[in-house]
Amino acid sequence: MTIEQLETVGKKFHDATKHSPLSVMLDPNYVDASTQPTAFKSYPNFYRRFPLDENNSVHNFIRLTSAITFEKKYKYDSYQLRVNPSAGALYPTEIYVQIRGIKGIVDGIYHLEVATDSLTLIYELIDDGLESYILPNCLVKGLIFLVSCAYFRSSWKYKNRSLRYCFLDSGHHLGAIEASAYLYQKDIQVIFNFDKIALNNDLGFENKEFVTASVVSGEIKSKTIRKLRSPLPFVSSTDYFEVNPLIEAGYKATVFQDFKNNLFPNKNIVLQSPPFSYQLEQFRETIITRRSARAFKRGEISQLEWLQIWQCLTQPLLTISKETIEIYLVINYIEGMESGLYRGLQLLQSKDFSEKAKYLCVNQALARDSAVTLFLTSTYSNYQTAMQAAGWLGQRLYLISNYLGIGCSGIGAYHDDEIQEFLGTNKDILYVIAIGR
Ligand SMILES: Cc1cc2nc3c(=O)[nH]c(=O)nc-3n(C[C@H](O)[C@H](O)[C@H](O)COP(=O)(O)O)c2cc1C
Incomplete structure (x- = not known):
């Protein structure tokens, strides 16, 4: 299968698993535990x-x-x-x-x-x-x-x-x-x-x-x-x-x-390890105590904390498979940064989008009360790899946030098409993650 075919095949499955207000209403995922x-x-x-x-x-x-x-x-x-x-x-x-x-x-x-x-x-x-x-x-x-x-x-x-x-x-x-x-x-x-x-x-x-x-x-x-x-x-x-x-x-x-x-990784390829600078004992504690936040208090995070988090997310992944993830942000409470919609660190629209983010994430308050809600998007060449790259970044985000004493939660339930429209992108929405106090 060519890369183009893989791309379209991946998209077919992504599209087939979209959530919309109607799909969530018709199948709210109730199960007998x-x-x-x-x-x-x-x-x-x-x-x-x-x-x-x-x-x-x-x-x-x-x-x-x-x-x-x-x-x-x-x-x-x-x-x-x-x-x-x-x-x-x-x-x-x-x-x-x-x-x-x-x-x-x-x-x-x-x-x-x-x-x-x-x-x-x-x-x-x-x-x-x-x-x-x-x-x-x-x-x-x-x-x-x-x-x-x-x-x-x-x-x-x-x-x-x-x-x-x-x-x-x-x-x-x-x-x-x-x-x-x-x-x-x-x-x-x-x-x-x-x-x-x-x-x-x-x-x-x-x-x-x-x-x-x-x-x-x-x-x-x-x-x-x-x-x-x-x-x-x-x-x-x-x-x-x-x-x-x-x-x-x-x-x-x-x-x-x-x-x-394909080019197989081999002993001649040396991947540069990301220059994380965690204090090891505290990082070990963070790995063991990492949890998903269940609610946020709408508290602010400092600009320094945010820069540390952003730097951690933008370090390359240790793989030769290159899938690019583009991150959009709804910033609510970051010291010194305007509330609004961002592509990376570029402000696209200045406005309070917290209620909108909640709605887009199937009414989950986490997305509204966060300091920032991140939308991971991609035009992938391999869907299976790109989704894993998104999850991998998600784990990095959990760990750096928790390390800094900031809460984090993955959000897998969201309205796909409406988020694309809101962000103004054709890229598929692979994952949403919220961090905050
Ligand atoms: C891919 C993924 C999607 C998730 N989606 C949601 C979500 O939509 N809403 C939510 O409150 N938590 C979500 N979570 C968090 C899980 O509920 C949480 O990881 C799980 O309950 C285990 O708890 P822990 O992370 O504290 O160990 C998600 C986690 C992952 C990895």
């Missing part, structure tokens, strides 16, 4: 498990990409929130990690079992591994993460719209990996264009789970590695499953298929 599919994948007991050791920095790097950080128990129920946010707290994403050449750890592919804070060894490596799907003719001494989506966890509630949430949540998970890598001073590069379909088959995902991205962290050497010598058996990531044809088609249609002709 007791029918929620399980949010944690667990491989059968006969697989070997290794509890993550708090004194091991590789284990900690892996653990902090996905850890449970908040738990609330009720009489009949409990819920657990994690380092990564997720639309509706449904957590469709899973993490797998290939570990090779690290002392004290068996070379293999592991599933990160978030519920028990352990690694399940699902495949032992010999002369084979994930490189052959992701970085042909290379060997990675270190880690290769895979982010996947067990999409029914999200489509159970959000139906077709969850195609977006799967990609955005994957992007947030990439941001969580970036943050943990920063904390443990590991280099990473994210790869989107690889043979995901072959990998889904060989990992035994059937149609129920799909790989969205991979993250390489380690030394890349020239060597030919074989494909997995035997495919893995199917293990369900939910206790039951209902097919969603649009999501499956949307994933397949937006997956790279001409990756053979």
Whole structure:
């Protein structure tokens, strides 16, 4: 498929999952909570498990990409929130990690079992591994993460719209990996264009789970590695499953298929790590305590804080896949800045648009009472990648805001066409995020 075809195909699925005042009225997403599919994948007991050791920095790097950080128990129920946010707290994403050449750890592919804070060894490596799907003719001494989506966890509630949430949540998970890598001073590069379909088959995902991205962290050497010598058996990531044809088609249609002709990242390409300047202990605390704001008090944020936030958002993403995200802003309460609509830092119209922003975000007060509401837009060449880039920036925004003591919330529910009209753009609206006091 050519880039132009991918672009139009992506747009077709974006358009098919738009919200409008009418669509929200007709389908308000009410679900019977007791029918929620399980949010944690667990491989059968006969697989070997290794509890993550708090004194091991590789284990900690892996653990902090996905850890449970908040738990609330009720009489009949409990819920657990994690380092990564997720639309509706449904957590469709899973993490797998290939570990090779690290002392004290068996070379293999592991599933990160978030519920028990352990690694399940699902495949032992010999002369084979994930490189052959992701970085042909290379060997990675270190880690290769895979982010996947067990999409029914999200489509159970959000139906077709969850195609977006799967990609955005994957992007947030990439941001969580970036943050943990920063904390443990590991280099990473994210790869989107690889043979995901072959990998889904060989990992035994059937149609129920799909790989969205991979993250390489380690030394890349020239060597030919074989494909997995035997495919893995199917293990369900939910206790039951209902097919969603649009999501499956949307994933397949937006997956790279001409990756053979693409420039693969290789050891000669050095990506410049963004110059974040977090104080490490405070940043660790921020990763662990990050939460979504549930309401804002219409308080102001300082210009200095805003500049730090903006700088963090405009740092390049650690990937050779280039999808450009253009950010529009409705500024309500930033010291020294006029209220109004901005494209980047350029004022387009000076006015109080707080009520308008609330309306556009399906009447969510967060968008009205924020200091600033951000609209992430794009004319992408690959929709799947662009949505993940938006989610990744979202995770950066959560972390820098929370680090500065400012609240943040992703907003996935909004009226697409009306926002485009309001911003005066043809670019698709990939994500909305609000920050404030
Ligand atoms: C892609 C995405 C979309 C979201 N959309 C909304 C939204 O429209 N409204 C809202 O109040 N929260 C939204 N959230 C926040 C989630 O509800 C929140 O992440 C989840 O409840 C987990 O809580 P935590 O972020 O505090 O860990 C969204 C989060 C993500 C990642």
